[in-house]
Amino acid sequence: PCSKLEVRNFTKAFLPVAYSLICIIGLVGNTFVVMTFALYERTKSMTDVYLLNMAIADILFVLTLPLWAVNYATHEWIFGDFICKITRGVYAINFSCGMLLLAFISVDRYIAIVQATKSFKLRARTLAHSKLICLAVWVSSILISTSSFLYSESYSFSTNETKKICDQRFDRMSESIMLKSLLLCLQVGFGFFIPFIFMIFCYTFIVKSLQQAQNSKKNKAIRVIVLIVAVFLVCQVPYNIVLLMTAINMGKIDKSCESDKIMAYAKYTTEAIAFLHCCMNPVLYAFIGVKFRSYFVKIMKDLCCMRYKKYNKRGSRTNSDVYHSKQSSETLTDNGSSFTM
Template structure:
C-alpha cells in the first residue's frame, strides 16, 4: 500500500504555509531575496545576541551576591537567547546554499531548540513583568512576597522550560530533512505530514500556540503590570521617576515593534490555511512579509540584554565589578599589591553605591 506524503514548495525557519502544498507557485524571486538577506541578517543577530547575552550570563554567574527573582529570570532568559541564536548559523547556511545539508537529526534539533527557546524567552518576559509589579506596586508586601517566591525561583523557571518544551514538542516529532518531489537532489528541513488534513489542522494548532504563548501571554502580562507600575511611579516623589517611566515605555514599544508585525503575519497565515483560491502574487507577498517580520522579531534577543539588564544601575555595577576583577586577576602576578588595593577600594565604593540603590529594576 503506497503512502502519499505532502510536501511544501517553500520553507522557512519557523513554519510553512499549507497553501504552498496546493498551489506550487514560482518562488525564484523570494529565494533570490532570502539567499542574500537572511544569511547576513541571521549572522549579525547571532553575533550581537551572543555577545550581549554571554555578558549577562557571565555577570550573574561570577557575581556572588544573592540574586533577586528578576535576576534569576534574566539569567534564564539570557541562556534561552544564547541557545536560540546558536541555531541561526545553521539557517544562514541553509538559505545561502538554498538547501538543507545537515541531515534529519540536526534538522529536528535546530527547529526544536529554536522553538523551545523562543517560547521560553517570551514566557520569562511575562514573569519579569510580574516580579517588577510586586517590587514596585506592592512595595509594602514585596519584601516578604519576593523572599518567599525567590525560594521557588528555580521551580518557576523549570516550569517555564517544561512548558516551552511541551509547546515545541511538535518540532521534534514532525521536523525532517527530505527532498522535493520535483527535485530529488534538493533537501529541505521542515514539518512533514502524511496527510493533507493533518497538515492543515496541526499547522493551525502550532501557529495558534506560537502566537498565544509567544505574543499574547507576555503582552497581556506586560500591559497589565507595567500600567500599574507607571501609575504607582506617577504618585511617587522621586527624581528618577520620569526616567523609570521612559524605560517602561521603551520596553513595551520595543516589544510591540518587534512582535506585532510578525504575529500579525502568523495570524493571517492561520486564516488563509486550507484556502484553494489564492494567487501566486499574494503567496509571494506573504513570503516576503514573513521573512522580513520574522527577522525583526529575532532582533528582540539582541535588545533584551540592553532593555532588561544593562539599563539598570545595579547590573551595570555588577558588570563593571566583574570585568574589573577579571582584569585585575589577569595582571595579579605582575602587580599583586596594586591590584588588591585597587580592587578593595573599588569594591568598597561599589558596595556603598549598591546599598544606596532602591532595588528597583527601573533605576537609571
Template sequence: MTGEETTILDYSYMDILTPCDKNEVRNFTKTLLPVAYSLICMFGLVGNIFVVMTFALYKKTESMTDLYLCNMAIVDILFVLTLPFWAVNYALNRWIFGDFMCKLIKGIYALNFVCGMLLLACISMDRYISIVQATRSFKFRSRTLAYRKVICLTVWVASILISCPTFIFSGSYQSTNVSNDICEHKSSTEFDVTLKLLIINIQLFFGFFIPMLFMVFCYTFIVKKLVQAHNSKRSKAIRVVVSIVIVFLICQVPYNMVLLVTAATMKTLDKTCQSEKQMAYAKYITETFAFLHCCMNPVLYAFIGVKFRNYFVKVMAGLCCVRYKNCRNTHGSRPSSDTAHSRQTSEVYD
C-alpha cells in the same frame, strides 16, 4: 481524491496546487538573511554571554528579576547558536544538515520563543509586585525567592512541553516546488495540516498572547503608579518601561501577526502567486526583527541599569587585572547590607 487532499502545504514556501515561482523571494533571502543572521548571532552571543558572566561572577542573582534575566540570557544563547545553520541554509538555498539537526534547530527556536516570552511575563509580574504592590511585596517576594528554582524549572518544563511538537514533527524533506531539501514541518495530508495549525495556535497562545496580556496589564499599572509617585527617578523609570514595551511590540507583534495570518489561510486554495510572494517577504522580514529581540534583551533588561553596569565594569576589571596580574579585590567591594526597600527600588529604577 479531491484537489485539497492532494495538496502539499509547506510553511516556508506555501506550496499550493499550482506551483508559484518564488525565485525572486529566494534571491532576496539569499542576499539578506545570511548577513542579518550572522550579525544577530555575533551581537546576541557576546551580549548574552556578558550578562551570564556578570550574574555568575558578581551579581549572584540576588532577586527574582535577576534570575529571570539570567535564564533569558541562557535561552537566547542557545538560540543564537542556531543562527549560523540558518545563515548557511539561506546562502545555499537548501538544507544540508540532515533530519536530526533540523528537528533540533527548529525545536530550539520554538523553545526560545516560548521560554523567552514566559520569562518576560515573569519579569513584568515581578516588577508589578515590587512597584504597584510595594507595601506587601517584601513578604510575598521573600516567599518567591525561596521557591525561585521551582518557578524557573516550571517555566523551562512548560516551554519544553509546548515546544515538543516542533521537535517531533519538523524534518528535512524535499518540497514540491523546490528541488533541494528544506527544513520544515511536514504537511502532506489534511491531518498533517490540521495538526500543524493546532501546534501554531498553541504556541502563539501560550508563547505570545498570554505573555503579552501579562505585560500590558503589568506595565499599564506600573506606568500609572510611577506617574502618580513623587520621585526624582520617575521619568527615567517610565522611559525604561516604555522602551521595553515598544521594543517588544516592534520585534514580536509583526512576526506573530504574519504567523497568525499564515495559519488562518493554510487551507485556502485560491491564493494568488503575488499574495504568496508578499506573505513570504513579510515572513522573512518580520522574522528577522523577531530574531533581533535576543540582541536587545541584554540592553533593555540589563545594561540599561546603572547597578548592573557597575557590576559589569567590576567583572571586566577583575578579569583584566587577573590577565595582567595587577589585581585589586574588586569583588570585595560588593555591597552586602542593602535593605529590602533599596533592593526593590534599584531593581526598578536602575
C-alpha cells in the same frame, strides 16, 4: 506552479547577513549577562533569576542561527535529520520560554513597585521557590515545543528536487494543515498575546504608581517602561500578525501567486526583526540597571587587568574593591535587584 525565484534570491542575500549579526550581538550580550550573574551572584530577586534564565535561553537560540544562515545561503539543509529536529526544537523552546519569562518579569516588577508594602515578604517567599518556577517555565516550553522535535525532519521538497529542506512534515495533507494551524496559533498565543497582556496590565499600574510617588527619578523610570513595551511591540507585533494571517489562510486554494510572494517576503523580514529581540533583552532588562552596569564595568576592568601583567598589583586592589563592594551589596534587603528602573 508559483515560482518564488525572487523570494529565494532575497533570502539568500538578506537572511545570512541578518542572522550572522544577530548571532554575534546576541551571543556577546547574553554571555556578559550570564558572566555578571555568575561572578557576582546577583540573583537576589526573581527578576535576576528570570534574567539569567532568559539569557541562557537566548544563547541556546542564537547558537542555531549560523545553521539557518548556511541553509538560506545555499538553499539547502545539509546538516541531517537529527540536527534539523534539535535546531527547530531549540527555536520553539526559546520562543515560548523567553516570552513567558518576559511576562514573569512584568509581574515581579508590578509586585515590587505597585505592591511595595507587601512586596518584601511576598517576593522573599517567591524567591525561595525561584528554581521551581523557572523549572516549570522550561518544562512548559518543552511540552509546547514537543511537536517541533517529533515532526521536524530533513526531506526533499518534491520528487524532482534533490535539495533538502528542514521543516515540519506530516503524513497526510489534511493532518498537515490542521496541525500546522494549531501550532501557529499556540506560538502566537504563548509567544505574543500572553506576554503582551501581562506587560500591558503590569506596566500600566507601574506607571500610575510612579506618577503618584514623589520621586525625582520617576520620569526616567517611566521612559524606561515605555521603551521596554515599545521595543517589544516593534519586534513582535509584525511577525505575529504574519503568523496569524498564515494560520488563517492555510489550506485556502484560491490564493494568488502574488499574495504568496508578499506573505513570504513579510514572513522572512518580520522574523528577522523578531529575532532582534534576543539582542535587545540584555540592554533593556540588564544593562539599563545601575547596579548591573557597575558590575559589568568591574568585570571589564578585571579582564583588562588580567591581560597586562604589569598591572597585577593594581588588579589585586581592584579585586579587593570588588569583594568589598559585593559584601556591602549583600547587606541590602532581599528586595534588591541588579535590574533597576
